[in-house]
Amino acid sequence: MAKSKPRVKAPKSASKGEVITIKTLISHKMESGQRKDKQGNVIPRSIINHFTAKFNGEVVFEVDIEPAISANPYLQFKMRVDEPGEFEFIWNDDDGSVYTKKQKLKVG
Amino acid sequence: MKEMSRRQALALGSGLVAITLLPLPATASIEEVNEDIKKFTGGAEAAESAIIKLEVPEIAENGNTVPLSVSVDSPMTADNYVKRVILLAEKNPNPGVATFHFTARSGVAEASTRMRLATTQNVVAVAELSDGSFHMTKSTVKVTIGGCGG
Amino acid sequence: MELKNKATVSALGVAFAALLVPGLLAGGEALALPEGIETVKVAPTSKDHPLDEILSGWHFRSPETQALQEDDFENPAFLWVEQGEELWSTVEGAANKSCSSCHDDASETMATAGANMPKWNEALGKPVNLEQQINHCRTERMEADAWKWESTQLLAMTAYVRNQSRGEPVAVQTDGPMKPWFEKGKDIYYTRVGQLDMACSSCHEGYYGQQIRADRLSQGQTNGFPTYRFKWQKIGSLHRRFKGCMKNIRATPYKVGSDEFLALELYTAWRGQGLPVEAPAVRQ
Numbered sequence A: 001m002a003k004s005k006p007r008v009k010a011p012k013s014a015s016k017g018e019v020i021t022i023k024t025l026i027s028h029k030m031e032s033g034q035r036k037d038k039q040g041n042v043i044p045r046s047i048i049n050h051f052t053a054k055f056n057g058e059v060v061f062e063v064d065i066e067p068a069i070s071a072n073p074y075l076q077f078k079m080r081v082d083e084p085g086e087f088e089f090i091w092n093d094d095d096g097s098v099y100t101k102k103q104k105l106k107v108g
Numbered sequence B: 001m002k003e004m005s006r007r008q009a010l011a012l013g014s015g016l017v018a019i020t021l022l023p024l025p026a027t028a029s030i031e032e033v034n035e036d037i038k039k040f041t042g043g044a045e046a047a048e049s050a051i052i053k054l055e056v057p058e059i060a061e062n063g064n065t066v067p068l069s070v071s072v073d074s075p076m077t078a079d080n081y082v083k084r085v086i087l088l089a090e091k092n093p094n095p096g097v098a099t100f101h102f103t104a105r106s107g108v109a110e111a112s113t114r115m116r117l118a119t120t121q122n123v124v125a126v127a128e129l130s131d132g133s134f135h136m137t138k139s140t141v142k143v144t145i146g147g148c149g150g
Numbered sequence C: 001m002e003l004k005n006k007a008t009v010s011a012l013g014v015a016f017a018a019l020l021v022p023g024l025l026a027g028g029e030a031l032a033l034p035e036g037i038e039t040v041k042v043a044p045t046s047k048d049h050p051l052d053e054i055l056s057g058w059h060f061r062s063p064e065t066q067a068l069q070e071d072d073f074e075n076p077a078f079l080w081v082e083q084g085e086e087l088w089s090t091v092e093g094a095a096n097k098s099c100s101s102c103h104d105d106a107s108e109t110m111a112t113a114g115a116n117m118p119k120w121n122e123a124l125g126k127p128v129n130l131e132q133q134i135n136h137c138r139t140e141r142m143e144a145d146a147w148k149w150e151s152t153q154l155l156a157m158t159a160y161v162r163n164q165s166r167g168e169p170v171a172v173q174t175d176g177p178m179k180p181w182f183e184k185g186k187d188i189y190y191t192r193v194g195q196l197d198m199a200c201s202s203c204h205e206g207y208y209g210q211q212i213r214a215d216r217l218s219q220g221q222t223n224g225f226p227t228y229r230f231k232w233q234k235i236g237s238l239h240r241r242f243k244g245c246m247k248n249i250r251a252t253p254y255k256v257g258s259d260e261f262l263a264l265e266l267y268t269a270w271r272g273q274g275l276p277v278e279a280p281a282v283r284q
Helices: B006-020 B030-041 C006-013 C063-070 C078-088 C099-103 C130-142 C152-164 C176-190 C200-204 C238-248 C259-271
Strands: A006-009 A019-026 A048-055 A058-065 A074-080 A085-093 A098-107 B052-055 B066-072 B082-089 B096-102 B109-115 B121-129 B134-143 C119-121 C126-128 C227-229 C234-236 C281-283
Touching: A006 A085, A006 A098, A006 C078, A019 A048, A019 A085, A048 A074, A058 A074, A058 B109, B030 B082, B030 B121, B030 B134, B052 B121, B052 B134, B066 B082, B066 B121, B066 B134, B066 C063, B082 B109, B096 B109, C063 C281, C078 C099, C078 C152, C099 C130, C119 C130, C119 C176, C126 C130, C126 C176, C126 C259, C130 C152, C152 C234, C176 C200, C176 C259, C238 C259
Parallel strands: C227 C281
Antiparallel strands: A006 A019, A019 A074, A048 A058, A048 A085, A058 B096, A074 B109, A085 A098, B052 B066, B066 B109, B082 B096, B082 B121, B121 B134, C119 C126, C227 C234
């Protein structure tokens, strides 16, 4: 796909102290830099190289991503809920693009 | 039903071999993998440990998408938590797969992703704890190669 | 990253051992089915059906592959479904229309369409499959350009529309004006072609469930298309898969969107008559 599109599945509300599961997926071909085209030229590497999950501005989970992560990178991780607030998910592309997605979390 | 001959079935596969043989990326050496682990631990010893668990399929139908889960047994409190987990594939062109950075806020040190494996090989996970200790585990994934690609 | 390595070479050595032995992978038992799918196995609906039992490709895959289809979030094909949903209401072309201008809510208007294609098109005097119908709407109703076969947009729209019919049993018309197309498709299915002199039936009728080297043969059912394949690292059309099969048997493939593949699509859909639509499926 021309432009990468993130998808996030995280609860909209949780109770204090609960550990929630967050799933993320982003469309990206994850060109490894290991492949050659039909003319024998190396296809340059072009991947999502970093992922950050923040909650209320604080980093809760990060991933350094290598070309060995599959196309359309999938990440699943946990977070303990201490207070209500807002998630911010950030994907960094080799080409300098930054993709973000925000989502609110209620505590009740 | 028309019978498929042994010759046909074999040729089906060998046709694929011809296609897949094009450029062979060199695989990483064990030295490279050990070097990466050393870089991660800063030279400290990473012993095999039961507190770190790696969940991978025994057989992957295709090396392009191999699901993986890693978890480390830890209370995940401010003074006792898992800082990082590095994942390495011993026989990929480059061993690095990903590094997960956890925080006490993670609550549970557990993450999943999907990786590419070039061939049947060991996947290595090394965890760094907040007390400065390193813990390692390994798991073999058999990668199916030479099916009917299409 | 194309995964290639030395094991491919040594795999030749073990080819004899792996050749046509019963399946080593346990498929079809371990996991829950995706939402709306009740079964992956149905009985043939007509007496002249060549198979005793009709099995979705899902049945032949490993538990890990099945797991990626179980949940719509984990299924990467839904990246395309979501894009299709956006395109559904995107106005394009001289007529200033989107799909939703005529078809409103796809969850209602497309609830069965994906199970009945290819379908007779009176205006064209031939059957059309879903891709062709989408492009027909674009050029005739929207006065927009047709999307290229295998383009992101056409794959996204096909996946979105067919997903609306998920769970609906495949039911294609094979009589009336469809009859000659059905017969043509059947003819292609059983005709040996290529350097390996093989027909579709050589693998998918006689040997499903068995290993051909490292792969487990399916019945070649089409209810999961468009399908996300690990091999492709993206979603792809049924006609792309047909092409791949033909290349494997070293035949010159027909073109995507050709009358030959359209006829074959109709015939193979009939071979899976009654199977719930799974699109978009996940396969190896």
